[in-house]
Amino acid sequence: MDDRLRHWLLVVAMVVLAGVTVVGLATTSSPARDRTDALAAQLRCPVCQGESVADSPSDTATAIRAQIDEMVAAGRTDAEILDHYVARYGRWVLLDPPAQGDTLLLWLLPFIAFVAGTAAIVAHRRRDRPTPALTDDERAELQRQVSALRRAEDAT
Amino acid sequence: MTGVIGYVGIVVAAVAAGVLSVSGAVGAAGSGRMGAVARVAARVLLAGAAVAMLALVGALLTDDFSVRYIAENHSRATPFPFDVATAWAALEGSIVLWVLVLAAFTAAVARTVGRDDRLGLSALAVLGAIALFFTVLVASVANPFQMVVPVPADGPGPNPLLQNHILMAVHPPLLYIGYVGLSVPFAFGMGALGLGDAGTEWLQRTRHWTLFAWTFLTAGVAVGALWSYEVLGWGGYWAWDPVENASFLPWLAGTAFLHSAIVQARRGVLKTWNIALLISTFALTILGTFLTRSGVVASVHSFTQSDVGPALLGFLLVVLTGSLGLFAARAHLVAGTRRIDRLISREGAFLVNNLLLSVFTFVVLVGTTYPIVLEAMTGAQVSVGRPFFDRFAIPLSLLLLAAVAVGPLLPYRAASPRVVWQRLRWPLLAGLTAGAALVVTGVAVASVVAVAILATIVVSSIVVDAVRSTDGLPGRRVTAWWRLARRNRGWWGGQLAHLGVAVTALAIAVTGAMGTEISATLGIGETTALGGYTLRYEGVVRRDEPNRTVDAAQVVVLRDDVEVATLQPRLNRYRNSRQPIASPAIRTTPTEDLYLALRRLTPDEVGIEAYRYPFMWLLWAGLALIVAGGGWALTGHRDRRVRAAPTRDAEPIGEPDQVEVLTDG
Numbered sequence: 001m002d003d004r005l006r007h008w009l010l011v012v013a014m015v016v017l018a019g020v021t022v023v024g025l026a027t028t029s030s031p032a033r034d035r036t037d038a039l040a041a042q043l044r045c046p047v048c049q050g051e052s053v054a055d056s057p058s059d060t061a062t063a064i065r066a067q068i069d070e071m072v073a074a075g076r077t078d079a080e081i082l083d084h085y086v087a088r089y090g091r092w093v094l095l096d097p098p099a100q101g102d103t104l105l106l107w108l109l110p111f112i113a114f115v116a117g118t119a120a121i122v123a124h125r126r127r128d129r130p131t132p133a134l135t136d137d138e139r140a141e142l143q144r145q146v147s148a149l150r151r152a153e154d155a156t
Numbered sequence: 157m158t159g160v161i162g163y164v165g166i167v168v169a170a171v172a173a174g175v176l177s178v179s180g181a182v183g184a185a186g187s188g189r190m191g192a193v194a195r196v197a198a199r200v201l202l203a204g205a206a207v208a209m210l211a212l213v214g215a216l217l218t219d220d221f222s223v224r225y226i227a228e229n230h231s232r233a234t235p236f237p238f239d240v241a242t243a244w245a246a247l248e249g250s251i252v253l254w255v256l257v258l259a260a261f262t263a264a265v266a267r268t269v270g271r272d273d274r275l276g277l278s279a280l281a282v283l284g285a286i287a288l289f290f291t292v293l294v295a296s297v298a299n300p301f302q303m304v305v306p307v308p309a310d311g312p313g314p315n316p317l318l319q320n321h322i323l324m325a326v327h328p329p330l331l332y333i334g335y336v337g338l339s340v341p342f343a344f345g346m347g348a349l350g351l352g353d354a355g356t357e358w359l360q361r362t363r364h365w366t367l368f369a370w371t372f373l374t375a376g377v378a379v380g381a382l383w384s385y386e387v388l389g390w391g392g393y394w395a396w397d398p399v400e401n402a403s404f405l406p407w408l409a410g411t412a413f414l415h416s417a418i419v420q421a422r423r424g425v426l427k428t429w430n431i432a433l434l435i436s437t438f439a440l441t442i443l444g445t446f447l448t449r450s451g452v453v454a455s456v457h458s459f460t461q462s463d464v465g466p467a468l469l470g471f472l473l474v475v476l477t478g479s480l481g482l483f484a485a486r487a488h489l490v491a492g493t494r495r496i497d498r499l500i501s502r503e504g505a506f507l508v509n510n511l512l513l514s515v516f517t518f519v520v521l522v523g524t525t526y527p528i529v530l531e532a533m534t535g536a537q538v539s540v541g542r543p544f545f546d547r548f549a550i551p552l553s554l555l556l557l558a559a560v561a562v563g564p565l566l567p568y569r570a571a572s573p574r575v576v577w578q579r580l581r582w583p584l585l586a587g588l589t590a591g592a593a594l595v596v597t598g599v600a601v602a603s604v605v606a607v608a609i610l611a612t613i614v615v616s617s618i619v620v621d622a623v624r625s626t627d628g629l630p631g632r633r634v635t636a637w638w639r640l641a642r643r644n645r646g647w648w649g650g651q652l653a654h655l656g657v658a659v660t661a662l663a664i665a666v667t668g669a670m671g672t673e674i675s676a677t678l679g680i681g682e683t684t685a686l687g688g689y690t691l692r693y694e695g696v697v698r699r700d701e702p703n704r705t706v707d708a709a710q711v712v713v714l715r716d717d718v719e720v721a722t723l724q725p726r727l728n729r730y731r732n733s734r735q736p737i738a739s740p741a742i743r744t745t746p747t748e749d750l751y752l753a754l755r756r757l758t759p760d761e762v763g764i765e766a767y768r769y770p771f772m773w774l775l776w777a778g779l780a781l782i783v784a785g786g787g788w789a790l791t792g793h794r795d796r797r798v799r800a801a802p803t804r805d806a807e808p809i810g811e812p813d814q815v816e817v818l819t820d821g
Contacts (some may be wrong), residue, residue: 095541
């Protein structure tokens with residue numbers, strides 16, 4: 001098959017496959033995560049050592065999960081439910097601190113690090129002439145020589 | 157008596173560490189016969205540390221309760237092998253183990269140091285200084301050998317969680333070999349800085365040590381995750397617990413260093429960055445020890461509190477100010493003028509790898525220490541948990557996986573779009589096919605599909621690489637590849653580890669997104685259903701063991717009305733603890749794990765949490781592959797001399813680009 005034809009067939013196949021994937025994902029409504037579980041995962045179990053309410057087997061965590069169930073059933077919003085526990089146990093109870101006040105920096109630092117790192121890499125790059133690429137002939141010749149070298153090494 | 161022997165051992169080790177540090181430094185400054193002194197000191201250090209550790213184990217085995225550590229952490233009823241493992245299960249013993257591992261590394265390094273080897277001697281001086289700190293720590297605030305008067309008849313035994321599973325006996329030694337092993341490249345890096353030596357000799361000499369330490373660290377983290385899954389019974393394996401993070405941080409930084417060191421060796425760039433990365437990695441091992449051992453974070457692992465915390469924090473500050481000071485003063489001697497030509501190249505891929513791993517390290521570091529620092533500064537108490545870490549870790553991991561997929565295919569210097577396309581098109585097609593196949597067959601979970609696409613690209617690009625590198629070789633392709641894989645272990649070990657990363661990522665995504673869970677309270681004879689299984693409770697069986705009472709709930713597992721297993725999630729009541737410890741029961745099959753954890757147990761009722769995780773074994777297999785990759789790279793012939801890396805600008809571009817020169821150094 002012609003090289004160029006094969007190239008285009010590949011591209012078309014990739015586009016089709018990617019399209020199928022994206023459309024398939026977009027049209028399947030994944031079951032929303034149980035709200036109680038999602039909320040319980042954001043709350044720290046008040047009597048445990050660093051476990052979330054969702055993970056903890058303790059009686060307290062079990063009771064809190066039941067309370068959340070009731071509040072969800074009663075139509076309270078996520079924010080209201082979380083606020084309820086903050087009012088009761090303090091901000092300490094939130095495993096995902098809000099991006100405000102003294103925990104704003106916690107959110108900003110990763111982004112600052114990423115931007116600074118990217119900038120450093122871009123700045124590091126040598127900014128002079130691009131190195132010319134090998135021609136096909138040169139590349140083929142190189143490949144031949146490398147293979148010959150490897151064969152020679154294998155022979156020893 | 158055993159206590160006295162152990163204490164003498166540690167004092168001898170401390171003196172030897174001091175002598176090693178001084179003689180190494182003087183020898184490195186160029187003064188005559190100090191090399192011989194340093195080598196002897198390194199051996200004495202190892203002997204002293206070994207005596208201390210053996211004394212501790214001996215005291216445990218002979219139930220010698222006159223030794224404080226034994227009196228506090230052992231009981232006559234503790235069965236083998238937990239009595240031996242108790243030697244490193246609590247604070248003081250774990251630092252004795254630390255000293256022993258460091259002494260062993262130091263003695264091994266000393267064997268490679270010749271008389272006029274200034275770099276080696278300066279590295280020994282740094283190792284001696286680190287050993288001095290830890291030996292003095294054991295001899296003072298963390299002394300396990302104090303006499304107890306009067307001698308108690310028995311002791312409370314080790315922390316129940318730590319005598320609940322055999323993995324806890326192997327996890328700390330693996331982790332410590334990894335942690336402490338990273339001191340060796342740090343010592344050489346500092347030595348090179350101290351000598352103002354801009355070469356890559358220190359990197360070449362430490363490559364093997366770094367890889368060795370990294371392999372053990374990986375195994376240690378993996379075993380920790382397995383322990384968490386098998387023992388803790390919360391249904392997971394990774395909780396972003398500060399102490400898990402403490403082991404993960406040096407792993408991330410060490411992984412970055414493992415990669416960036418290759419670029420320096422191959423292309424002579426990133427010299428200062430490598431030193432900075434190494435300082436960070438070592439400092440993170442000390443920080444990790446501090447977090448784990450000081451009780452500064454309340455977690456299941458921080459089982460103790462003492463003066464060791466402030467001492468470790470002080471040491472961390474000394475390490476940071478000392479090494480960063482040296483770095484600032486000498487970095488100009490090390491800095492190269494060489495830069496990277498193009499970002500789309502192997503070097504560029506390494507830079508991206510380093511950026512992602514460094515940011516990842518930073519995120520975990522910030523998340524772990526933020527509550528501690530904030531509380532210390534303002535008194536405000538906040539928590540940082542899984543939702544925060546996941547938010548950053550997931551995209552970073554996906555990007556890393558993409559880098560693993562593409563990076564190894566790129567040639568050094570500059571990659572023309574044509575070459576990239578040529579090498580990437582089949583893996584890309586394979587990845588997209590896998591993604592579409594999953595969606596069409598009904599697995600329409602975005603995270604799983606995304607990871608599956610990337611993981612397939614990783615795997616198939618490794619295959620493409622194997623095919624490409626055997627082009628034109630004589631004999632059958634598989635045989636030719638096997639010859640290559642044996643000859644170039646650094647490269648193929650790396651590829652094996654990358655394969656493991658792909659499998660691990662896939663397992664994390666699949667078990668995370670497609671697991672199901674149910675909680676139920678069952679009376680005797682009652683059943684509940686979970687994903688095709690029926691679970692029936694049949695009562696409790698009680699069993700008395702020397703150190704504990706075990707209540708095992710009998711849960712019959714049925715599949716299509718056929719009994720396939722009886723699982724026994726247990727409640728273990730240890731004599732020394734009122735709080736019972738629940739042990740989950742796990743049934744592993746090729747397609748999934750069924751995981752039962754007890755929540756409550758009365759004679760006629762059981763509260764259980766049942767989880768079903770598809771392909772859970774893939775996670776352990778993937779982690780094992782990563783460790784195997786490190787091991788394969790390590791088994792390369794150490795005597796083969798490193799070939800000079802091409803550095804001149806006039807060098808031809810292109811093949812061979814998979815040479816990874818350092819591993820045999």
